[in-house]
Amino acid sequence: MKITVFFYMLSFSLSLWSQEVKVIVKIANTPISNVAIYNSEQNIYTITNINGIANLDRFSDTEDIYFEHILHVNIKLNKQQIRANNNVIYLEQKVEDLEEIVLSASKFEQSKKDIPQKIVSISSRTIEFINPQTSADLLENTGNVYIQKSQFGGGSPMIRGFSTNRLLITVDGVRMNNAIFRGGNLQNIISIDPFSVQNTEITLGAGSVIYGSDAVGGVMSFYTKQPKLSYKDSIAFKADAIGRYASASDEKTGHLDFSFGMKKIAFLSSISFNAFNDLRMGKYGPKEYLRPEYVTTINNVDSIVENKDPRTQVPSGYNQINLMQKIKYEPYDNLSLDLGLYYTTTSDYPRYDRLIRYRGDNLRSAEWYYGPQRWFMANANISRLSSRSNLYDSFKVSVAYQNFQESRIDRDYQSEIRNIREEAVDMYSFNMDFEKNLSTKTEFFYGVEYVYNYIKSVGNEKNITSNTLFPTISRYPNGANWQSAAIYSSIKYKPNPRFVFQSGLRFNHVSSKASFKENNVYLNLPFESSKINAGALTGTAGISWSPNAILQWKLNASSAFRAPNIDDIGKVFDSEPGSVVVPNENLRPEYAYGGELGLKFNFSNKVILDFSTYYTYLDNALVRRDYMINGETEIIYDGELSNVQAIQNASKAWIYGFEFGMEINFSEHLKLTSQYNAIGGTEEDHDIEVPIRHVAPNFGNTHLIWSFNNFKIDVFANYNQELSFNQLAPSEIEKDYIYALDENGNPYSPSWYTLNLRTQYSINPSITLTANLENITNQRYKTYSSGIAAAGRNLILALKVEL
Incomplete structure (x- = not known):
């Protein structure tokens, strides 16, 4: 009797757990928040939380469930298909919207449209296509950053009339500018391997509120x-x-x-x-x-x-x-x-x-x-x-x-x-x-x-x-x-x-x-x-x-x-x-x-x-x-x-x-x-x-x-x-x-x-x-x-x- 009750409770727990799904980006494997989830009659509606998770217990086992997000390709699935994929749902990014989300403005994800400053984004697909020799060449291809070179092994960015120690470089959110960054032409940016860069954001103009000293003319953020x-x-x-x-x-x-x-x-x-x-x-x-x-x-x-x-x-x-x-x-x-x-x-x-x-x-x-x-x-x-x-x-x-x-x-x-x-x-x-x-x-x-x-x-x-x-x-x-x-x-x-x-x-x-x-x-x-x-x-x-x-x-x-x-x-x-x-x-x-x-x-x-x-x-x-x-x-x-x-x-x-x-x-x-x-x-x-x-x-x-x-x-x-x-x-x-x-x-x-x-x-x-x-x-x-x-x-x- 105890064994029967145990298995019944375990089965009940698993059935509850199975109602929870996680929605993530295909290939990138990162969670997607605010995905709209609804049925064909649209009388049942929920959204994913910041971790890409939502509960589907209100949906039936047989009905079609729609997953919709402004930056991703929408899909339709039923619960049987969802369970077959271990309750993980993959959405493909829309190519035209790959650059709409930025991190550098506040260190948290925001829509680029919401930012009062101009931010230039370079996606991984763009980086692969332009195939730059150095990260300085990567910035130059945007058409917004001017590059000076004192020697072949170098590249000193200029943004809106500022250069060197009046511009800030970050790598994965960490400040790269150090105490001997000089006012003369600076070549440290070539230390960043363009092959390792997933995406880049260039903030045109001041960024001192978030990044402090040196962010006078702009911020170059490499992720x-x-x-x-x-x-x-x-x-x-x-x-x-x-x-x-x-x-x-x-x-x-x-x-x-x-x-x-x-x-x-x-x-x-x-x-x-x-x-x-x-x-x-x-x-x-x-x-x-x-x-x-x-x-x-x-x-x-x-x-x-x-x-x-x-x-x-x-x-x-x-x-x-x-x-x-x-x-x-x-x-x-x-x-x-x-x-x-x-x-x-x-x-x-x-x-x-x-x-x-x-x-x-x-x-x-x-x-x-x-x-x-x-x-x-x-x-x-x-x-x-x-x-x-x-x-x-x-x-x-x-x-x-x-x-x-x-x-x-x-x-x-x-x-x-x-x-x-x-x-x-x-x-x-x-x-x-x-x-x-x-x-x-x-x-x-x-x-x-x-x-x-x-x-x-x-x-x-x-x-x-x-x-x-x-x-x-x-x-x-x-x-x-x-x-x-x-x-x-x-x-x-x-x-x-x-x-x-x-x-x-x-x-x-x-x-x-x-x-x-x-x-x-x-x-x-x-x-x-x-x-x-x-x-x-x-x-x-x-x-x-x-x-x-x-x-x-x-x-x-x-x-x-x-x-x-x-x-x-x-x-x-x-x-x-x-x-x-x-x-x-x-x-x-x-x-x-x-x-x-x-x-x-x-x-x-x-x-x-x-x-x-x-x-x-x-x-x-x-x-x-x-x-x-x-x-x-x-x-x-x-x-x-x-x-x-x-x-x-x-x-x-x-x-x-x-x-x-x-x-x-x-x-x-x-x-x-x-x-x-x-x-x-x-x-x-x-x-x-x-x-x-x-x-x-x-x-x-x-x-x-x-x-x-x-x-x-x-x-x-x-x-x-x-x-x-x-x-x-x-x-x-x-x-x-x-x-x-x-x-x-x-x-x-x-x-x-x-x-x-x-x-x-x-x-x-x-x-x-x-x-x-x-x-x-x-x-x-x-x-x-x-x-x-x-x-x-x-x-x-x-x-x-x-x-």
């Missing part, structure tokens, strides 16, 4: 691939292998990633290897870009030799390895524990723009290269997607450690002394982010953040003849630290589907300590240490309004800040021939105040027009200016009498611009897209307004894309307007060796265009071939402020195999 749970007893396995070749650099690239997931735990491993030879420029363009000669060293003897092919930029090649390991564990439906390990390293790679400088009739440098750029990150986070707490509905907690290593090695032509400067940064970060639905119309987001940086920096000189090593001035004060603590909150009010109001505030406190005792042996500064304690309050407010199905308005006002980091306070380096930057202890944060207005027309998804205009005022701007040490304006640095400069709060700046985007869908298979950016700005320099260094020329692209079944083709043009001599910033005029010369012999940045062809063919569901022909007309050009010329005609072939 890497995630391990996928099977949500059933069997194991889900997937593997991708990619091989790629590019003719302009003789590139040879290989990538492999594989994942396997069980019911509650999943693993993902990724590895990529790139080998680039010297980059070959185009045939038609300014002769100043050619490389007629270069330095070779045999048995410690330097010689200048003729370059047999002046279009080959010798030396510029390098190698890179990227590794990633992820583990995902979901002990319960609403709780996820994730661990990510990331490591990337390059070979030595030449600083090409420094190798083309002359001193008189001879090349200035025999050697100038970066040592391996290494980046390691360990990121552990806990996410709870639903809760009955009065304080939150969802939360995310992240703890991360990062280690950055870089070095600079240079030696003058026919000099015995090689200068070696090595830096390392240990960076620790902690974030807690919460989401709370205060009502059906109001969401509240809030969180705290703490970041700590510790800097190691050493300088040595090596005599290459005697092989002796002796210390010299380091680039940064060894043992310096920088830390930031912050609290933020933001609110989203959506009284109806057409109107959204969002606002937020953040308070940040930044402190740093640096000792100059070691470097004072060489500099004789009037101070031995520096301390900074600074607070910053920033805010944002904006609306998104759609009065009808065609029109959408976006209006946003915000403030942002950048606190001085160790690069600003304590760096010592040769900024340009004959000048040296020295530490400055009297620095304060710089602030930006801006607004943007957006207008979007959508005519039944046939024609989409997107307009944006913005204005930013930068106050107390941190800029490099002439300086004095102990009353002296010149000092000896690396054996050369050099003009003294320092970073100072010595400027104001005004930046403004206009952006236009267009999409015309002629049919289901053919569409035309275009993006154009016009940017302007000036800054104050000794009471005179001059052009700003990181305001890019007007630029854009136009694509004609045709796709049918397994084939896709994209014919497109990239174009860039001229910056005349009078439009160049003073610091750019001083670097005349990277520019073409106008009819008066003055440096300028010429206009250029490229015509390109990109194709993709899926041979079968497991094999995809991509073939690109870039710069078809073989133009010789440089993107603005770049030291190295871009690739000439370039054939790129890639093969992807899925298992």
Whole structure:
């Protein structure tokens, strides 16, 4: 009798349990909330919760049950079919809506339409199609981000007139900017493997409320691939292998990633290897870009030799390895524990723009290269997607450690002394982010953040003849630290589907300590240490309004800040021939105040027009200016009498611009897209307004894309307007060796265009071939402020195999 009762109760429990289903994204295996579930008469209705779960006990066993979601393909099932699939329901994403949900605006999922700021999304399918060599190239393909390259192994983004340490980079929600991110062109973005990136979001404009210091001009958020749970007893396995070749650099690239997931735990491993030879420029363009000669060293003897092919930029090649390991564990439906390990390293790679400088009739440098750029990150986070707490509905907690290593090695032509400067940064970060639905119309987001940086920096000189090593001035004060603590909150009010109001505030406190005792042996500064304690309050407010199905308005006002980091306070380096930057202890944060207005027309998804205009005022701007040490304006640095400069709060700046985007869908298979950016700005320099260094020329692209079944083709043009001599910033005029010369012999940045062809063919569901022909007309050009010329005609072939 007891056994009979036991089995009856067990059967009853199982029957109740069987009424609960989970709806997830096909392939991505992520839960879908707010899926409408109803029967054909529509007299029974329910929706999935934030974990994608709903109960079907009100539905009969025989009736058809409909599953409907705005971003996914709707399906119809009955309970027998649902049970046969272990109560898991898979919905396919609609291709046209893949980019509608964003994370970067609040660190929680929101509809892109609700965000007052402009956010550019790049999906995994787009990344696979454009097949970028680096993550910098990935950003450039959006048409909203301008990329500068001092060398082939690099890529420094510019967004709305800002660059380097006024832009923020995040990887899986973790801040990548460290305390030695500099104001000069920055190459750290190449440490992010584009093969490991699932999707990317670019916030155009300030993001300081959510991300704090440095998010002045924009935020570039990279989200890497995630391990996928099977949500059933069997194991889900997937593997991708990619091989790629590019003719302009003789590139040879290989990538492999594989994942396997069980019911509650999943693993993902990724590895990529790139080998680039010297980059070959185009045939038609300014002769100043050619490389007629270069330095070779045999048995410690330097010689200048003729370059047999002046279009080959010798030396510029390098190698890179990227590794990633992820583990995902979901002990319960609403709780996820994730661990990510990331490591990337390059070979030595030449600083090409420094190798083309002359001193008189001879090349200035025999050697100038970066040592391996290494980046390691360990990121552990806990996410709870639903809760009955009065304080939150969802939360995310992240703890991360990062280690950055870089070095600079240079030696003058026919000099015995090689200068070696090595830096390392240990960076620790902690974030807690919460989401709370205060009502059906109001969401509240809030969180705290703490970041700590510790800097190691050493300088040595090596005599290459005697092989002796002796210390010299380091680039940064060894043992310096920088830390930031912050609290933020933001609110989203959506009284109806057409109107959204969002606002937020953040308070940040930044402190740093640096000792100059070691470097004072060489500099004789009037101070031995520096301390900074600074607070910053920033805010944002904006609306998104759609009065009808065609029109959408976006209006946003915000403030942002950048606190001085160790690069600003304590760096010592040769900024340009004959000048040296020295530490400055009297620095304060710089602030930006801006607004943007957006207008979007959508005519039944046939024609989409997107307009944006913005204005930013930068106050107390941190800029490099002439300086004095102990009353002296010149000092000896690396054996050369050099003009003294320092970073100072010595400027104001005004930046403004206009952006236009267009999409015309002629049919289901053919569409035309275009993006154009016009940017302007000036800054104050000794009471005179001059052009700003990181305001890019007007630029854009136009694509004609045709796709049918397994084939896709994209014919497109990239174009860039001229910056005349009078439009160049003073610091750019001083670097005349990277520019073409106008009819008066003055440096300028010429206009250029490229015509390109990109194709993709899926041979079968497991094999995809991509073939690109870039710069078809073989133009010789440089993107603005770049030291190295871009690739000439370039054939790129890639093969992807899925298992």
